[in-house]
Amino acid sequence: MTLTRTSATFAPPVMEARRWLEGVQFTDDRPLINVSQAAPVDPPPLALRRAMADFAVAEDAAHLYGPVLGNAELRSELARQIGAHYEATVDAAQTAITSGCNQAFAAVISAVTDQGDEVIVPTPWYFNHKMWLDMSGVRTIDLPTGPDLLPDPEMARALITSRTRAIALVTPNNPGGVEYPAALVRAFFDLAQELGIYLLVDETYRDFDSRSGTPHNLFQQPGWEETLVHLYSFSKAYRLTGHRVGAIATGSSLLSEVEKFLDTVAICPGQIGQFAAMWGMQNLQQWLAGERDEILDRRASIAENMPKLESKGWRLLGLGAYFAYLEHPFQIPSDLLARRLVAEAGILLLPGTMFMPEGDPDGKRQVRIAFANLDRAGIGQLFDRLQGLSF
Incomplete structure (x- = not known):
């Protein structure tokens, strides 16, 4: 072969x-x-499963194509909740729904890199991120972490070349579990903004962060959408792993490029999964x-x-x-x-x-x-x- x-x-x-x-x-x-x-x-909890079943039976739209970037009402609710969680203002046009958070990462990498480009990833890394970079012909630049598993922004600066397109962080971290301090995440944002590259922050596990309050202030920064790409998953929060529902928050211009990938790969996120994510956000906070x-x-x-x-x-x-x-x-x-x-x-x-x-x-x-x-x-x-x- x-x-x-x-x-x-x-x-x-x-x-x-x-x-x-x-x-x-x-x-x-x-x-x-x-x-x-x-x-x-x-x-998922029984109330959510019943709501999903009712939706599947009663709504013809449950079985049809929808918008490539996700249903408008879900994007609006996501923007509202991101704004509330991070004490910032986020517009629905700055969000997109994907078929799982892994697809969100894949779509963004496809939109911001070309073959031979580089993405800086702290080690130990989330293996699916590494796999997609390899399959995309993008070079993974390993950023070793110390005994505390926290990456160093100045070490990252030393690794940046003319081919660097992004830095990818996961917090709370997979596999390490560590929660990146707000000041550390901000330092990476400032570095990325200074050098004109993207900062991908995968917060799949944010709902289980042990800290109270806003985990970082990136969404509060002027022009955040030109640097930050925020990734999220509904799978862990509402036990929707089999329904594959993830999300992206970033600038609308980048989402226009992401849309090309999503349309080619999946056309649209599944309707029942999107309904479940929406219902969960509106009814399952307690x-x-x-x-x-x-x-x-x-x-x-x-x-x-x-x-x-x-x-x-x-x-x-x-x-x-x-x-x-x-x-x-x-x-x-x-x-x-x-x-x-x-x-x-x-x-x-x-x-x-x-x-x-x-x-x-x-x-x-x-x-x-x-x-x-x-x-x-x-x-x-x-x-x-x-x-x-x-x-």
């Missing part, structure tokens, strides 16, 4: 990890603990607050259980939203460790090698735990199993 950019791109990590389960038997007294994927396993409280409680449980592992040489590098990012104490690399954990501990997690450049020594010492689908008892069992490991 001829080598293409797609064939040269690594396999989807979550799908690869699922293959490690083949042929492995798990017992009732030690079932599989799956902390590999950051996605709700429960369906429910979502409860979901946030539950995630924050599970985060607290991770912190409470960490002494069990710290005594064995483990180290917590990042914690927040859906993720805990750890350094393991063993001499074997994390990709081999992760495979062995399936059969020997009944744990499926992702190794740091899936979030780092090939051969990076830090990735071989790190693992990601996606804890959002474990309650406190499950988290306790996970840490008990990890504590008992010996390699």
